[in-house]
Amino acid sequence: MANTSRSKRLMTVGGLIFLVLGIALYFLKAPLGLNRKIYDLPVFLIIIGICSAFKGFTAKEKTEEEAALAGKTFTEFLTNNAILLAMLVLVVVICILQPRFMQIRVALDILTQSSPKLIMALGICFALLIAGTDLSAGRMVGLAAVISASMMQTATYANRFFPDLPQLSLWIPIAAAILACMLFGALNGFIVAKYEMHPFIATLATQVIIYGVCSLYFDMPPNNSQPIGGIRPDFAQIGQLRLFNGLWKGFPGISILIPIAIVICIIIWFVLNKTVFGKNVYAIGGNREAAVVAGINVFSNIMFIFILASLLYGIAGVLEAARTAGATNNYGLGYETDAIAACVVGGVSMSGGIGKVGGIVMGVLIFTVIQYGLQFINVSPMWQQVIKGVIIAVAVAIDMTKYRKK
């Protein structure tokens, strides 16, 4: 008990110190001439301080037994949060090398870039939770992007995909794109559930099919595989809109992608933790045979898993088309590997049954922060790839030691 209340106190006190320090710096940075040295650091300190103090106040008092079982020693704390700590060290190093990193603009940029990845990862986590995988995710993004963009060109654009298409309501192309994805999601689910095929193979097959179908559509005359451009501004706004733009001088606004990702995050958290379906997913991943015996309809649950996942890929694809105001059939290439990597770094087990939304958010953020940060200090893209790969291997290796008893 002493252990937990000590950590509680530590968080509360530490948070308050950060808060005070942040407020002090906020008002002192101009007089002290630190504006160009610490940028928005005070604001970050205030935010961290409030979060930490809040968490310290509201943390549940653990019972003695639970605390004993948790066995929180310092080394365990290190292994449990190794990647997160490594990321913090990197952030501090980058901040020292490049103080410009400490800007709200940068933080918002990182969140914006994380948002589509998060939507993908939340989709793919369902397949991972049932000890499967989904290789078709990236191609579904491409499909949704091409379909939605093809119906969303301005009437005056020269190379229209459908030259005679009237001005459509926004919802029709979006629905069409997402429905197309869900159709292939249902195909995935059907092959996996009906023939008990491993999702790796089933989704590999669908991936190839989707790319073919998408390319055929993309190649239809008069388009003939030209990149789709001339996107209607109202559609592009779905991915490009910035909320509260210019709220104060220099504020870049919050990208609409961030609230969209947050809402989806909350919905998926709810689905996984509070619904029969979510519990069934964990059960099927934990022990499929036992799930059958417990009377769970494994067929329909697996169908639903892949359809729900493809819905999320569809949304990601539409947002991608809107954000870039264009589309080609190569959109989304390799997105699934990034999403899987983010999931496993966030603690989702490839052998099924283990994984939390919080972890996935963490995994996605870690990847984006590191990628963005390395770009920021001009690390070559080739080295970035090497570092990314090392992170995946190390993170999962550390994760595995948690489950190994010795």
Add this chain to the structure above:
Amino acid sequence: MSEYLLEMKNITKTFPGVKALDNVNLNVRKGTVHALMGENGAGKSTLMKCLFGIYEPNGGEIYLDGKKASIHSARQAMDQGIAMVHQELHPIRFRSVMENVYLGRFPGHMGVVDHKAMYERTKALFEDLELDVDPLALAGEQSAAILQMMEIARAVDMKAKIIILDEPTSSLSDREVDHLFKIINRLRAQGVAFIYISHKMKEILEISDEITVMRDGTYVGTWPVTDEKGEKLTIDFIIKQMVGREMTNQFPPREGKPGSDVVLKVEKVCSPLPKSFQNVSFELHKQEILGIGGLVGAQRTEFVEALFGLRGIASGEIMLNGARYTNKSPGFAKSRGLALLTEERRATGIFGILPILENTVIANQRNYAHFGVLNDSRRVKDADEECKKLNVKTPSLNTLIQNLSGGNQQKVLIARWLLTNSDILILDEPTRGIDVGAKYEIYNIMLEQIAQGKSIIMISSEMPELMGMSDRIMVMCEGRVTGFLNKGEYSQEKIMALATQFAGRKDAA
């Protein structure tokens, strides 16, 4: 040369929050069978895992032949002559028997496997053990008994000095047990020592030379099975040491009689597989415990799985409460008031990596949901009540079920099915691998359910349990019902006679 082949001294092992072993001793003599007994959760498996290098003990020493041994991995244990035959065998199903026997130490030169030598050696080994199995047959097609013999053959071939047998007879029929004992006796005469873990008292008294009893992770004592005066230990004495109190009755008293209403009527039900159950017919009455006896391979499990919708039926009719019932799916069976507690607790029962809460309510989720959204407080309340009622010993509902002992896991699974409020409980080996105290509790639960108007079908391979709990016994042999016995006419001999009715014919075929 030491008096003992193996000495484990003051072994202590702690897990976060739990002291699994507290100064435990085990001394095994050469050429003896040493039984290790204790209730589930007493620490027998943990002790064996320490010996076999799977766990590192926090304290204590292990001596082999009087010399201090260091064992940090299963490999090191095997190199020093220790072999372990696990309770649940996991052969490589799609490879041959001989490859499984020689797994990890294939004979050959420079990485090229000598298949012929492997075949010859396996064949010689099997002949020695009187095992009639083709070394080229697939491991996945063999029965549990043969897989076990295969493991023992492997241990013999590795020249193991100590063989650990963990619940070796839990899935063997009486005849197979006899065969196993013959082999144990032969190897014992050759100087091999066995550590024998089992809950079956009779077997222990029959096969072992010495008994060590553990309780709650501590060492209770070691006794020779037959003392100097030639007197044998009694079952009551051992149970007393194991539970630390007197156990007068093995079975709780049965009050009341089964009703006359037929709740389930099965008529000439046949499996689509010719070797599985055929022409099964019986009636189950309200508030009746119908025991199904038979040897392993009598297709009892297959039959109840078919009833529950896990397997298909080719022909026959099932009437449930007077209405026709089709075995569409487990979900449908559940909705019609059937519940099935499966035989393989780990494979088809528990969700190991999920907490007790989820394990308890999983079959009943729909009743806590409104448009698919769960009511958490009701789930927790029900799971808590049911687990308390069944006396599940756990720190909290959030504990992962894999951290519980077998008996407590079984109680959680029973709680799962009691929550669905099913009218007919099908229990397949409900007390398999469970300690004496938990067994008695499970029997009590069964009688409580009967008193509430439920009916029970119970498969059991343990004769005393079958005769002690059933109101009526149906005996099966090779997929066919060979007879019914009413209470009062039970005897082991009668049941065995019915259970082996076709045995001669099988040998001919």
